[in-house]
Every structure is written in structure tokens, then in C-alpha cells.
Amino acid sequence: MRIPILNPLQPPCSPLPSQPGIRLYSRPSRSLELTLPLFQLPLTLSLNSAGFALRINGSCLPEQVDCGATVNPFRVCCPGGTQCPHAYNVACCPSEANCTSTLLESPRCADRSWDLYDNNGYFCCDKDTTGFARLGNSDGCAVPGYSFHEDDKLLSVVLSAEGMISQASPTGPSMSTSSGITPGISATMAPISTPTLDTESQEETNDRGHVAGSVVGGIVGVGIISGLVWFLIARRNKSRELDEDSDSSPQPEILEGHVVEIDGGRPPVELGANEKQAAPVELPSEPLGRERVNGLLDSFKCLVSIGSHRLFLEVRGIVRTPGEPLVVFLVGAGDVAASYRAVERLISPFTSLVLYDRSGLGRSDDGPRPPSAATAAEELHQLLIVADLHPPLILVGHSYGGIIAREYLHAYPESVAGMVLADASTERQPELFRNPDLDIPAVLGNLRFAQVTGLRDAARLTRDEWRTRAAHIARGSTTERAEGLAFADVCQSLARKNQYHSQALGERPLSVICCRGVDDYRRIYEAGVRAGNGTEPQRVAFRDLLERWEAMGDEMQRDQLQLSAVHRYVSLADCGHHIHLIRPGVLAQEIQWVKERIETGPERGKI
Known part of the structure; x- marks a missing residue:
């Protein structure tokens, strides 16, 4: 199917208030002639305003720009007056546009x-520190007195602080000179700062609101690193895989603690050797979409009329080529598109993606019908048609959004090329939760969900992004309650479709991610009991829920593997239910995996 670049339609589209760096249109035009200031590369770069960023242990100086965390407490800093590009923070640029490719012509x-x-990627150290590399392709800046390990290798200065020493490449046997990796763009991260706590009533309302709708958890492991050295983990294992480190995870060895399994009795697609052996996924060598960051990026946001009402729509990422998948996010109960900023930062350089708010949520109008997963799937389909956004689609469903994704698959099977189910709700969910479940809010009391669970501190959103998310969620509280009340019926409706038995996805790729949502609720229980909340019968019922969850959670997530013969299972031991906020790099990684299987698998070209 041809994927049109120019939009022949003129869907009713109400403009939204302008934001710096984004041009909004009266209709979602996809013309190649349009330019977006946010993504334009500067024609010239001043030597005083652009260059590679500094790695620092601790906080950036007051006069510097804080580009975000790498491994806590380490930061990436730029001089005042420069900016960190939207999708990367290895470089300091004159504007939001990514200037990395221009810097490669004259590294500084x-x-x-x-x-x-240079360790297969440029980075800068303060003149009082020393750049070094470690086996496994980690690199960083060592402060005076740091005790080097036996596998540490000192790096040579490519350009000294005074600009007097210039070398084509560092020397030493530990340095790789593979031409498959472009220096300066490897091991990059989104420019994210960890939000701090505040006491706005909007946020407090939303923290409690997210108690409903959480789902099932999985298995295993944490890595910890500390000391006097900054580590930028960038395992350059395969040239086309995703950079997990770009989610600014506080545990740099985290992937050694989450298990990727190739499951089932049916033959899977041909995978790499490590995947066949169910080994931990290795951190890749380069950032998302490195080969395409200089291409035209497509972006618009607006309210689109689907006839009965308007839905908020946002399209980001690269302009699609014919047959290229479109990633569509389906959010959980009461959640909004604004929650996915960290994920969007990671995947927009290599794919085209859609974020939208369901009826009655965020910036969308209330719908004329009671909310249900089938209705949401139908409205999404109409939205994509009106906006001239065509299949093939990769559906990414989180929590309740997983049920909507499967309803969409049932109604429009030929449109779906692959799927990621991230800690998704399933038809068996009523075996765990009663709806409404009054025991959970009784034990939570006046405590704030995001503080008790640690979600606020762990979220990879800026302070402004968190506040925007909170405001949008508050607007949809009525719809969230309605979705919760209809949840049991929604699960029964999905169960009647027998998607497991029919293997509804066939050989189209599926990734299932299992998180530890049960740990979120255990923290709620413990904090609530300490605060004296809930009656003893309510506490007993809460404990029973936790026991059922531990016993059944992993099994319920694994059930979804039956949807496809081509699947893999990712289990995270250190991530609560809100993976898109806490571990966006893992979610982006699985989107990348599904996309690559579509582009190389037997289904390519059939849609």
C-alpha cells in the first residue's frame, strides 16, 4: 500500500495554542514543502556556541545548562546560551535542532x-579529569584519585583544552575504529531532568486517580554502580539496536536484570545468537535513528473531528516511506498522550508515531457513547482515516490500552503489522481486581500515589512535562471512573473473541513486557498501614490481592504470547507498572525490535 506524503484530505482540525519551536497547522498537512523550526538544522554554527557536552559528577554549574541525568548522580552539561537537542544530549547546539552531524565535520x-x-563517540571531560574506557564499551571521566580497574584503558585527548593537540583518533589497543559507528552520536540520551516534588492539588488528585487500572508484574534484577567516576554506558554490541541508556536509567547494568525469552512451541522468527539462547539483551552501539536524524522530520498536533466529536492528535517522527510502519500508542485507563514524552524522545528519530487522547481524556472532547475498549478502537480507526494516516500499524498498548489494542486487532486485523503489550491488562484481569475495589483507596487514604510508589522521582519527565501531564489527567477523571466501572464487561467481551486460541497475530511480531505493578501496590499497603488507613477487613482484602497478584501476574502476562508465533517476553524486576514513565528505553527497545522484525520478516509488503 502506498503511504502518501501529501495529504489530499482537509479534515476538520482546530488549532491548538502555539508552542515555541512547533508550527501548528489548520489541518494535519504532511507536505514535504513544510518546514518545522523545531527540527531545522542551522546553516552555520558558531565555534563559540556549539560543541560536544561535558560529563560531570554531581550538579552542573549555575551558569550551565543541565541536559539531564545519565547515571545518578551524574549529569550532562552545556554552556549557558546553548541548548540540548530534542532527542540527544551529547551535543550543545545553538537551538533545539540537533547539530551533531555538523559537529562531526569539526569535532570540538x-x-x-x-x-x-573519542571512544567511538565524542565526549568532553573537564581539564582536571581524565577520559577512559572500560571493557564493554563504557567510557567516562575519572576525577583525581580514582582507582582504575584492571580493565580500564586511558584515552588520548583528541583536542586539548587549549586547542593545541589534535589527533585523528585516540590511540591504544582498547579503542575500536569500526567505521560502522559514527563517532559523536553514540551513547546518547534524551535531555531529561528528574522532576522534584510539589504539592499542587491537581497532581495530588491524579496521583490517587492512578490507583485504578494498574496491572500485572514480572521478574527480576537490579544493577548498581557508585564511585567517583561518571559512566556513560553504551554497549556497542550491534549497530542497529536501540540505546537503552538513553532512558537515563539510574542502574546502568539494568539489562542484566531483565530477562528476554523467546517462548513457545511454535517456531519463532530467526533471531540473533544471544536471543536464541535467551541471554540478556545487550546495550547497543548507537542511538535510535542515527542514520535518519538528518532527514526531514514530520510533526503536527491538532484537534481532529471524527464526526461526532473531536480527538486530540499528535504526529511525531520521521516522514514515512511507503510500507513503513506507523507506531500508535494506546494509553492506560485515565492516562494521556502527555505521559509519553520520554518514549517519544527516544523513538521519534527512527520512526513515525501517533499520540492521541481517547474520548473524554486529556485534550479530547467527551464522546457521545459510554466508554469501552471496542468503542475506543473504532474511534481510533476513524481518527486515522480522517488524518490520512495509513497502515501498517505497530500498536503499543499499556495497561488498559492493551485491551484496546487487541480490540483494534479484532476489528481491523489487516491494519496491524505488529504489537507491543506493555504490562497490559488482559481478559483475566477480573480474577485479580474487583471493580470498583474500595479496599485499595481506603488503605491509600490521603496519601499520594506517585510519592508512595516513587513514581514521581523515577519518572523521566521534566518538571513542566509532569505538570502538563497532571493537568491533562485531571480533566479526564470522570471518563477514568467510567472506564473502570465498565472494565469487567470489557474483559468478558475480549475473552469471547478467543484470540489466544486463534493466534490472532499469526506470525506478526509481538513483544510482551511484564513489570512489577504488584510492588507499587505493596508500597501503598505498607504506607497506608503505617498511616493507620483502612479497617482490618480492608487490609486483609488488600493482602489477599497482593498474594493473588504474585501467584498469577507473570502467568497472565505470558498468556498473551499465544497471540503470535513470533514473540518475545521481557520481564522487569525493578520497574513498576508505569514503564513509559520509569523505563522508556525498554519500551522503545521493544518497539524497535518489532519494527525490525516487520521490515525483515515474511509479512513485509503484504499490507
Whole structure:
């Protein structure tokens, strides 16, 4: 099927208030002639305003721009007056546009008092620190007195602080010179700062609101690192895989603690050797979409009329080529598109994606019909038609959004090329939760969900992004309650479709991610009991829920593998239910995996 670049339609589309760097249109035009200031590359770069960023242990200086965390407490810093690009923070640029490719023509640090190093990717260290590499392709800046490990290798300065020493590449046997990896763009992360707590009533309302709708957890492991050295983990294992480190995870060895399994009695697609052995996924060598970051990026946001009412729609990422999948996010109960900023930052350089708010949520109008998963799937289909967004689709369903994704698959099977189910609700969910379940809010009391569970501190959103998310969620509280009340009927409706038995996805790729939502609720229980909340019968009922969840959660997530013969299972031991906020890199990684299987698998070209 041809994927049109120019939009022949003129769907009713109400403009939204303008935001800096984004041009909004009266209709969602996809013309190649349009340019977007947010993504335009500067024609010239001043040597005083652009360069590679500094890795620092602790906080950036007051006069510097904080580009976000790498491994807590380490940061990436740029000089004042520069900006961190939207999708990367290895470089300091004159504007939001990514200037990395231009810097590669004349590599330099953004501040001339820093030393430039190259470990298959440029980075800068303060002149009082030393750049080094470790086996496994980690690199960083060691402060004076740091005790080097036996596998550490000192790196040579590519360009000294005074600009007097210049080398084509660092020397030493530990340095790789593979031409398959472009220096300066590897091991990058989204420019995210960890939000701090505040006491706005909107946020408090939403923290409690997210108690309903959480789902099932999985298995295993945490890695910890500390000391006097900054580590930028960038395992350059395969040239086309996703950079997990770009989610700014506080545990750099985290993937050694989450298990990726190739399951089932049916033959899977041909996978890499490590995957065949069910080994932990290795951190890849380069950032998402490195080969395409200089291409035209497509972006618009507006309210689109689907006839009965309007839905908020946002399209981001690259302009699609014919047959290229479109990633569509289906959010959980009461959640909104604004929750997915961290994921969007990671995947927009390599794919086209759709974020939208369901009827009655976020910026969308209330719908004329009571909410249900089947209705949501139908309205999404109409939205994509009106906006001229065509299959093939990769559906990414989180929590309740997983049920909507499967309803969409049932109604429009030929449109779906692959699927990611992220800690998704299933037809068996009523075996765990009663709806409404009054025991959970009784034990939670006046405590704030996001604080008790640690979600607020762990979320990879900026402070402004968190506040925007909170405001949008507050607007949809009525719809969230309605979705919760209809949940049992929705699950029964899905169960009647027998998608497991029919293997509804066939050989189209499926990734199932299992998180530890049960840990979120255990923290709620413990904090609530300490606060004296809930009666003893309510506490007993809450404990019974936790026991059922531990016993059944992993099994219920694994059930979904029956949807496809081509699948893999990711189990995270250190991630609560809200993976898109806490571990966006893992979610982006699985989207990348599904996309690659579509592009190379037997289903390519059939849609």
C-alpha cells in the first residue's frame, strides 16, 4: 500500500495554542514543502556556541545548562546560551535542532576549557579529569584519585583544552575504529531532568486517580554502580539496536536484570545468537535513528473531528516511506498522550508515531457513547482515516490500552503489522481486581500515589512535562471512573473473541513486557498501614490481592504470547507498572525490535 506524503484530505482540525519551536497547522498537512523550526538544522554554527557536552559528577554549574541525568548522580552539561537537542544530549547546539552531524565535520567541545575524547563517540571531560574506557564499551571521566580497574584503558585527548593537540583518533589497543559507528552520536540520551516534588492539588488528585487500572508484574534484577567516576554506558554490541541508556536509567547494568525469552512451541522468527539462547539483551552501539536524524522530520498536533466529536492528535517522527510502519500508542485507563514524552524522545528519530487522547481524556472532547475498549478502537480507526494516516500499524498498548489494542486487532486485523503489550491488562484481569475495589483507596487514604510508589522521582519527565501531564489527567477523571466501572464487561467481551486460541497475530511480531505493578501496590499497603488507613477487613482484602497478584501476574502476562508465533517476553524486576514513565528505553527497545522484525520478516509488503 502506498503511504502518501501529501495529504489530499482537509479534515476538520482546530488549532491548538502555539508552542515555541512547533508550527501548528489548520489541518494535519504532511507536505514535504513544510518546514518545522523545531527540527531545522542551522546553516552555520558558531565555534563559540556549539560543541560536544561535558560529563560531570554531581550538579552542573549555575551558569550551565543541565541536559539531564545519565547515571545518578551524574549529569550532562552545556554552556549557558546553548541548548540540548530534542532527542540527544551529547551535543550543545545553538537551538533545539540537533547539530551533531555538523559537529562531526569539526569535532570540538562546547567549552574550550574542556578536553575532547573519542571512544567511538565524542565526549568532553573537564581539564582536571581524565577520559577512559572500560571493557564493554563504557567510557567516562575519572576525577583525581580514582582507582582504575584492571580493565580500564586511558584515552588520548583528541583536542586539548587549549586547542593545541589534535589527533585523528585516540590511540591504544582498547579503542575500536569500526567505521560502522559514527563517532559523536553514540551513547546518547534524551535531555531529561528528574522532576522534584510539589504539592499542587491537581497532581495530588491524579496521583490517587492512578490507583485504578494498574496491572500485572514480572521478574527480576537490579544493577548498581557508585564511585567517583561518571559512566556513560553504551554497549556497542550491534549497530542497529536501540540505546537503552538513553532512558537515563539510574542502574546502568539494568539489562542484566531483565530477562528476554523467546517462548513457545511454535517456531519463532530467526533471531540473533544471544536471543536464541535467551541471554540478556545487550546495550547497543548507537542511538535510535542515527542514520535518519538528518532527514526531514514530520510533526503536527491538532484537534481532529471524527464526526461526532473531536480527538486530540499528535504526529511525531520521521516522514514515512511507503510500507513503513506507523507506531500508535494506546494509553492506560485515565492516562494521556502527555505521559509519553520520554518514549517519544527516544523513538521519534527512527520512526513515525501517533499520540492521541481517547474520548473524554486529556485534550479530547467527551464522546457521545459510554466508554469501552471496542468503542475506543473504532474511534481510533476513524481518527486515522480522517488524518490520512495509513497502515501498517505497530500498536503499543499499556495497561488498559492493551485491551484496546487487541480490540483494534479484532476489528481491523489487516491494519496491524505488529504489537507491543506493555504490562497490559488482559481478559483475566477480573480474577485479580474487583471493580470498583474500595479496599485499595481506603488503605491509600490521603496519601499520594506517585510519592508512595516513587513514581514521581523515577519518572523521566521534566518538571513542566509532569505538570502538563497532571493537568491533562485531571480533566479526564470522570471518563477514568467510567472506564473502570465498565472494565469487567470489557474483559468478558475480549475473552469471547478467543484470540489466544486463534493466534490472532499469526506470525506478526509481538513483544510482551511484564513489570512489577504488584510492588507499587505493596508500597501503598505498607504506607497506608503505617498511616493507620483502612479497617482490618480492608487490609486483609488488600493482602489477599497482593498474594493473588504474585501467584498469577507473570502467568497472565505470558498468556498473551499465544497471540503470535513470533514473540518475545521481557520481564522487569525493578520497574513498576508505569514503564513509559520509569523505563522508556525498554519500551522503545521493544518497539524497535518489532519494527525490525516487520521490515525483515515474511509479512513485509503484504499490507
